[in-house]
Amino acid sequence: MTIMAYNLLKGKKGIIFGALDHKSIAWKVAEKAYEEGAVFTLTNTPTAMRFGEINELAEKCNAEIIPADATSIDDLENLIQKSMDILGGKLDFILHSIGMSMNVRKKRVYNDLNYDFFMKTLDISSISFHKLLQTCYKFDAINEWGSVVALSYIAAQRVLYGYNDMADAKALLESIARSFGYIYGREKKIRVNTISQSPTRTTAGSGVKGVEGLLDFTERMSPLGNANAEECANFTIVMFSDLSKKVTMQNIYHDGGFSSMGMSMRAMRQYNKSLDGVGEDDI
Amino acid sequence: MTIMAYNLLKGKKGIIFGALDHKSIAWKVAEKAYEEGAVFTLTNTPTAMRFGEINELAEKCNAEIIPADATSIDDLENLIQKSMDILGGKLDFILHSIGMSMNVRKKRVYNDLNYDFFMKTLDISSISFHKLLQTCYKFDAINEWGSVVALSYIAAQRVLYGYNDMADAKALLESIARSFGYIYGREKKIRVNTISQSPTRTTAGSGVKGVEGLLDFTERMSPLGNANAEECANFTIVMFSDLSKKVTMQNIYHDGGFSSMGMSMRAMRQYNKSLDGVGEDDI
């Protein structure tokens, strides 16, 4: 890696959820956090670990791995306690990068949802964030001015064909960030934010319908192009650092400008190519 | 009643959820819908019916009551089928006015939630809306250009002390309105919206913490004052009528302007009264 480090997280302790393989945003966050002087533990579900390459990351970052199902309070308690033991004190930052929909996996469309799956989507992708925060709160596990970040997506605000019940999960996730951010800010001066990232070519994201066409569209719509995982990691580091102390309860778009676009020149030109010979009746 | 009727819903058929007693917004919607020429069925949970005065309303509006637990697909199927039988055809409008939090009732604060209660809050207050829409979709129970409205609250966007997990439920509700609104619009030309209403003195709302001080504050903050249940019913009728055909996937604030206020003269003056003799250190 050729990026210069700034020591932005020197001496800070944290937990990073969701590193599966080298494409994961959480993976990049771990690499950057390490470069910036942080110590941390890594966690993921036992299943995810079997498929992933997380041991390679752990070695590189000198980090221990603590498996945890983020929907289980017991697992979260164990994770938090062990992390504090290993790191030698309270936490300064946490990354929540977790999302899963059985409806998407089983190709149940949004008007034919299985409700057990829907509940599971919400429990894994959103309520896990509340469980994490509530467990940290009970253990008083985060230092004053600590920072908690969850990764979100613009589907929380606008419908994207095929994103299915994950859209509702992200809306719920962002609401939990606001609701708990209020209490954690008021009581402990701890901030809670979400970063709304461009669609990203990760292994986890590859299940979403028609992702290639969408990535082309968002690339042309975004004046700076789609943000990649490494760029997202850089901005996440900033949100963990002491330089963003008074930003809380926000959802910040890290998306090359996509969220503020209605139509770009490049996307329009590309779209217009599709229209040759298309009559009004066809619409 | 002295309000002139306009025949805005002449010949339209619907279902109204959530009329408990004469303070309920749903009660007022039923009265107005009747005045405007609609026919409809009323529904609520068996428990709510025992306490409420819904029979009085049913008589007044010449409407049948069909009990239903809105989290039960079976009950929803029965409700929708029977409603179409009784009303003699497909539906044109539905009002979803449902919300309940056991965490609020049992005084579990937001950083000490019971997760079974939280799941129940979401199931009753938000997922019930998806279940309703999905069941209607399966039975093809709504006419083209039909309109579905759910009642929401600004807590979906901004934290209000004491509103607890109902805030997350409203955020999820509004997301479901967008997500299903996309599909129902695309496939059947049916619109789905939420109305974000001022805090309202209903029997259901009286459990929320410190509601009197809040009502005073929002009254002074809102240039037109808080909107009451009857005014909300008027606007709901508009959203059911043919005059709002192209409004969909929106959350419309019906709140006297509160949502667009940062600080009003009247609220500031009142607030300043509290500050006499308050030093900086006190903050």
Next chain:
Amino acid sequence: MTIMAYNLLKGKKGIIFGALDHKSIAWKVAEKAYEEGAVFTLTNTPTAMRFGEINELAEKCNAEIIPADATSIDDLENLIQKSMDILGGKLDFILHSIGMSMNVRKKRVYNDLNYDFFMKTLDISSISFHKLLQTCYKFDAINEWGSVVALSYIAAQRVLYGYNDMADAKALLESIARSFGYIYGREKKIRVNTISQSPTRTTAGSGVKGVEGLLDFTERMSPLGNANAEECANFTIVMFSDLSKKVTMQNIYHDGGFSSMGMSMRAMRQYNKSLDGVGEDDI
């Protein structure tokens, strides 16, 4: 016309700005307002009148025409005074449908604006709305619970290629609606809102770059399709009626759902047609 009237504006008095020809939204609003029982005056600039067919409309609606440059306080004073004289009392509703950019007309792109033109764009398209409201306020020209609506466009929130400085004008317009809406609400119980309408095939809108491709895209993105001028007029009537009394300082999207979309199935499919044979390098 085959639409049934509801008498929603029976006895109400108003002023309608911006009817140029039968394609204008303001033209449709005038027709509907007439059907709904309102009396009103029509106004436009002397220049617009020469090109338009406004006399035909005036005759049809039994309305007088009062020419006015909406940037001139003198003209506005004359318009308001005369309107009250003609209509026999204070006003209940006003429609502001005014927009013009010399930068667009003279093909000055947004990074090469002429600043005299820019100032003019803002004066005509946005500040005229403040001048109108301030003049009405001084003359106490609007009845309690009166309603003022200005037409806006989503470019106020999101960049659309080619819309140029009109985007900034719409953002300013919506801000003025909020700012003055606060005062008019507080002091006189008068509401001020903007309606953010789909791109519409009007004579005035035809100058915007690449409008055909955009209309195709927004048609496919919006689950209900683009809203047309007549539908917009229907919703405007609602906002003038007594049924929306507590809605103020809002920008309401009347756009078939476009504003809540990130990507639709239909737009994606159309876009994908353009991608055959397009390599990554091409983006």
Next chain:
Amino acid sequence: MTIMAYNLLKGKKGIIFGALDHKSIAWKVAEKAYEEGAVFTLTNTPTAMRFGEINELAEKCNAEIIPADATSIDDLENLIQKSMDILGGKLDFILHSIGMSMNVRKKRVYNDLNYDFFMKTLDISSISFHKLLQTCYKFDAINEWGSVVALSYIAAQRVLYGYNDMADAKALLESIARSFGYIYGREKKIRVNTISQSPTRTTAGSGVKGVEGLLDFTERMSPLGNANAEECANFTIVMFSDLSKKVTMQNIYHDGGFSSMGMSMRAMRQYNKSLDGVGEDDI
């Protein structure tokens, strides 16, 4: 100063507008930028310089001062050219911290604006930002991945009593940031954002009506308390750094959480103190 520097702006060149005295946010940004390794020029109007202490800052930061009226293209051209000459190359960052309303100064309330003053408010506080960007664009004065930030305030979205036409100016400013951000992003990979800062005790801000009561209210509403000028400077540095490369066309709230609050426990308790003995009729 005891804050550790990170070298976040090492080798970067910039221009900082709006440092008046040591209370100014721009002053703090200059100090931090210097600590972080940047070189830059300082600018303000000739009048502001007479009253301010900017020479002290210039000396401290080893920066030259170039007077400029930000509404004058000539002055901006001179400023940009000289800055590149002095700094030895193109710019990497610019801070726009400019706002002034004659209507506020002359106590013209919002429903009695002087329109020459209003135009001046917009020219100084908003259009100056476009002029700055357009002039930079013409001179190709900013390096790829450069960053431009303007300071804004939540009055752009929500009405705050007494903020007057500055609210409209901030709405226009934020729109210009989006509109030009699109073009500068697309053509030059340069990002443009606004930071929406807590009300801050600056010399410039002291003219706003009733600012003490408001500061108390926002302090109690914001879970982390109001953000101060130094904290704002820290976050501005982040936005200038390479770590926020893909954030553009955004308005980011740096406000201790205020923007996401509807009502806090602390503000409600304080407000309730004012209500003792207040009857309903009083509202």
